[in-house]
Amino acid sequence: MRSVLVVLFDDVQSLDVTGPVEVFNGAELHRPGTYRIRTATLDGTPVRTSSGLTLVPDHALTDGRGTAPHTLVVPGGQGTRRPAPDLVAWLREHGPRAERLVSVCTGAILLAEAGLLDGHRATTHWAYCDKLARDHPEIEVDPDPIYVRDGNVATSAGVTSGIDLALALVEEDLGRDTALSIARHLVVFLRRPGNQAQFSAQLAAQTARREPLREVQQWITEHPGDDLTVESLAARARLSPRHFARAFQAETGMTPGRYVDRVRLEHARRLLEDSADGVEEISRACGYGTPEAMRRAFVRTLGAAPAEYRRRFRPAPSPTH
Missing domain, CATH: 3.40.50.880 (Class I glutamine amidotransferase (GATase) domain)
Known part of the structure; x- marks a missing residue:
């Protein structure tokens, strides 16, 4: 007791x-x-x-x-x-x-x-x-x-x-x-990992005031595996890359690159926790290109490689009797 x-x-x-x-x-x-x-x-x-x-x-x-x-x-x-x-x-x-x-x-x-x-x-x-x-x-x-x-x-x-x-x-x-x-x-998740961020990437960044920038934020969230370079995102917002980068940081509080990095890492973590997809498949789906690029991002931010992260935080199947 x-x-x-x-x-x-x-x-x-x-x-x-x-x-x-x-x-x-x-x-x-x-x-x-x-x-x-x-x-x-x-x-x-x-x-x-x-x-x-x-x-x-x-x-x-x-x-x-x-x-x-x-x-x-x-x-x-x-x-x-x-x-x-x-x-x-x-x-x-x-x-x-x-x-x-x-x-x-x-x-x-x-x-x-x-x-x-x-x-x-x-x-x-x-x-x-x-x-x-x-x-x-x-x-x-x-x-x-x-x-x-x-x-x-x-x-x-x-x-x-x-x-x-x-x-x-x-x-x-x-x-x-x-x-x-x-x-x-x-009716809740078994448990969110303790080191899960208090804020999702979308919440951590301020919502842009101008509609083209808000649309770009949404696009990044929905398409983490696409070409998300400043040049590509600027074209989607119909702005020059230099103007886009300045406006994005001014309105969201973070650079486009930082926002993309957070979205991709967050998406990769969810897939490692909730799916059976392999690390190579997840790295492609999240825009890292290679498992090594995703590994570096995980080690830099979370202190653990993707495989180790999955072992720690993906719930193990309950034993059958």
């Missing part, structure tokens, strides 16, 4: 709470006796979430019950922008006693204020990564992944990534079959 304690506070983000709770509860329903889930506020009184829902806790953090859970979950929300000193003090005292510390979204701010992320690699919602790094230079803040595991500390990005992290923890605790059953019930 693993105890899971979820900390509640005023203006908490409701999905940061209910997402992981639904995952852990799904595991308990699937395999009774595996998790005991409780929620608690400092004084045991109900709290109002940022969306207006009222959550009634099981007990108070200060009543002495459950101060050393197996998994301590700290959700995020508007309430983390003005952390209550008493809550931070409780986390500072009792957080180190948990076997596993987990934050969802800006819950990482509370863990940081309590000194529990010092010396760790961590992430949070993309909009607050710079603030977390600026306010707490002793933390190695990684703004890209949807979740980060560093020892017994696990931090996740915005909102729904808490579900991905919870599924990964259940898979670690109880195996893939249980996590897969929960994911199917919740």
Whole structure:
């Protein structure tokens, strides 16, 4: 039996709470006796979430019950922008006693204020990564992944990534079959790889204001294997290559080449995770031309060759009995 304690506070983000709770509860329903889930506020009184829902806790953090859970979950929300000193003090005292510390979204701010992320690699919602790094230079803040595991500390990005992290923890605790059953019930992916970017290439870049440039962005996304040189894209936008390159960067925040690189890498990752296509076939489909060109792009960006990436992140088939 693993105890899971979820900390509640005023203006908490409701999905940061209910997402992981639904995952852990799904595991308990699937395999009774595996998790005991409780929620608690400092004084045991109900709290109002940022969306207006009222959550009634099981007990108070200060009543002495459950101060050393197996998994301590700290959700995020508007309430983390003005952390209550008493809550931070409780986390500072009792957080180190948990076997596993987990934050969802800006819950990482509370863990940081309590000194529990010092010396760790961590992430949070993309909009607050710079603030977390600026306010707490002793933390190695990684703004890209949807979740980060560093020892017994696990931090996740915005909102729904808490579900991905919870599924990964259940898979670690109880195996893939249980996590897969929960994911199917919740109608979500088994788990997105933790190092999957918070933003897709399309979201990471700003949407161009001018229609020809927006059309080019869409074309790149839909045709990663085509000729995507600046000259070719400029002709599609009916601009000179020099004018196109300047306008594209000004309106999207990245160069055409950088945008193409991100789209191709993202497409290749999806094919490696979701298809049985070979590396050579995928490299052609994504515009790399050769497996070696794709390998260099993967090693440079992800630190792993395509074959190794597939071994790490493509779900293995469940054993048959």
